[in-house]
Amino acid sequence: MSETNTRVPLTERDLTDTTEGCPVREVLDRVGDKWSVLIIVMLGQRTHRYGELARAIDGISQRMLTLTLRALVRDGLVERTAHASVPPRVDYTLTELGHTLLEPLTALDHWANEHREDIRAARERHDRAKDQQHG
Amino acid sequence: MSETNTRVPLTERDLTDTTEGCPVREVLDRVGDKWSVLIIVMLGQRTHRYGELARAIDGISQRMLTLTLRALVRDGLVERTAHASVPPRVDYTLTELGHTLLEPLTALDHWANEHREDIRAARERHDRAKDQQHG
DNA sequence: CTGGATCCCGCAAGATACTG
DNA sequence: CAGTATCTTGCGGGATCCAG
Numbered sequence: 001m002s003e004t005n006t007r008v009p010l011t012e013r014d015l016t017d018t019t020e021g022c023p024v025r026e027v028l029d030r031v032g033d034k035w036s037v038l039i040i041v042m043l044g045q046r047t048h049r050y051g052e053l054a055r056a057i058d059g060i061s062q063r064m065l066t067l068t069l070r071a072l073v074r075d076g077l078v079e080r081t082a083h084a085s086v087p088p089r090v091d092y093t094l095t096e097l098g099h100t101l102l103e104p105l106t107a108l109d110h111w112a113n114e115h116r117e118d119i120r121a122a123r124e125r126h127d128r129a130k131d132q133q134h135g
Numbered sequence: 136m137s138e139t140n141t142r143v144p145l146t147e148r149d150l151t152d153t154t155e156g157c158p159v160r161e162v163l164d165r166v167g168d169k170w171s172v173l174i175i176v177m178l179g180q181r182t183h184r185y186g187e188l189a190r191a192i193d194g195i196s197q198r199m200l201t202l203t204l205r206a207l208v209r210d211g212l213v214e215r216t217a218h219a220s221v222p223p224r225v226d227y228t229l230t231e232l233g234h235t236l237l238e239p240l241t242a243l244d245h246w247a248n249e250h251r252e253d254i255r256a257a258r259e260r261h262d263r264a265k266d267q268q269h270g
Numbered sequence: 271c272t273g274g275a276t277c278c279c280g281c282a283a284g285a286t287a288c289t290g
Numbered sequence: 291c292a293g294t295a296t297c298t299t300g301c302g303g304g305a306t307c308c309a310g
Contacts, residue, residue, distance in 0.1 A: 022173075023244050023247035023248045023251060024172050024176070024240060024243055024244045024247060025172065025173070026247055026251060027243055027244075027246065027247040027251075028166075028167055028172060028243075030254070031163075031167075032163055032166075032167030032168070033167070033282090034282095034283085037159055037160065037163060038157075038160070041159070049291085049292090050291075050292050050293075051291060051292075054292090061283075061284055061285075062292085062293070062294090063283075063284075063285090063293095063294085063295095064282090064283060064284080065293095066292085066293060066294080067282095067283090073261070074257070074258055074261045074262070075254045075257055075258055076253060076254060076256070076257025076258070076260075076261070077254075077257075082292090086291090087291045087292085088290085088291055088292060088293090089291075089292090090291085090292060090293085097250060097253050097254070097257070100246065100249075100250065101246060101250075103242070103246070104239065104242040104243040104245070104246045105159060105243075107238070107239040107242040107243075108159055108162055108163075108239040108240075108242075108243065109158050109159045109162075110239070111162065111235065111236060111238070111239045112158035112159055112161055112162040113158045114235075115232060115235065115236070116158060116161060116162075118211060118232050119165070119210045119211060119212075119232075121211070122209070122210055122211025122212075122232070123209055123210055123211070125211075126208070126209045126211070127209075168302090169302085169303085184271085184272090185271075185272055185273075186271065186272075189272095196303070196304055196305075197272085197273070197274095197305095198273095198274090198275095198303070198304070198305085199302090199303060199304080200273095201272085201273060201274080202303090217272090221271090222271045222272085223271055223272055223273090223310085224271075224272085225271085225272060225273085
């Protein structure tokens, strides 16, 4: 509510006030779960049917697919379109809002691609050091 | 979104292969939890002591602070420096790698700031529609 | 002050079976 | 095909006490 951004990266206040609204935490709560991002990116490529998502996203249960889609629809990131046909057909499409989210998600993806090896290395180094301690 | 992005945003392959390494999922697994981002951002501003973090981050338990810090150190995002003094003093600092992560996180933060109201509105609209259904 | 070790609980989420 | 309903479990994470 005070000066709404311009270039200041992140302020301490913004992030530690858990009751009010910490923006990063807020979006992470929406998207930080196990499946939301997968679905968003799938839909970022094209509209998908329920069953397509179920088959494409390895390991997801019907229950979680439904729940996650519902949450995304509720937040205005995804639009649900039910065709009254038989057999029934339901399409899920990324909204404009959803598409805008794709960009920062992509930034995160690029970071991950660039640094995954660094992390893997750091982890291995760390674990090896620990192993030595224990003899 | 219609501009100089020569990179393909995200590929379906990258995201659906859960066994191998889906980059976004990988970083989300590291950072998508309740506290990691808060800590990273705190440390992004300056080095903090354990107790400082404990007091600054509202609601975190000692246990979770310790566990989260351990994980971040292991991944090479945070560096732990124990001073052999009495009383003991331990400083936590963001590493170079940790700082690079701050950028995509900031992108996410900006998105959140710009669109939190959209989400709130969408949610309210959605909930109101549901209420009407139930009479 | 900086943690480690335990105990414990709630809820996220998987499996399964059923329905319009 | 696109969900819903129910049952069950794992484990994330809080509280508390102990230790160097």
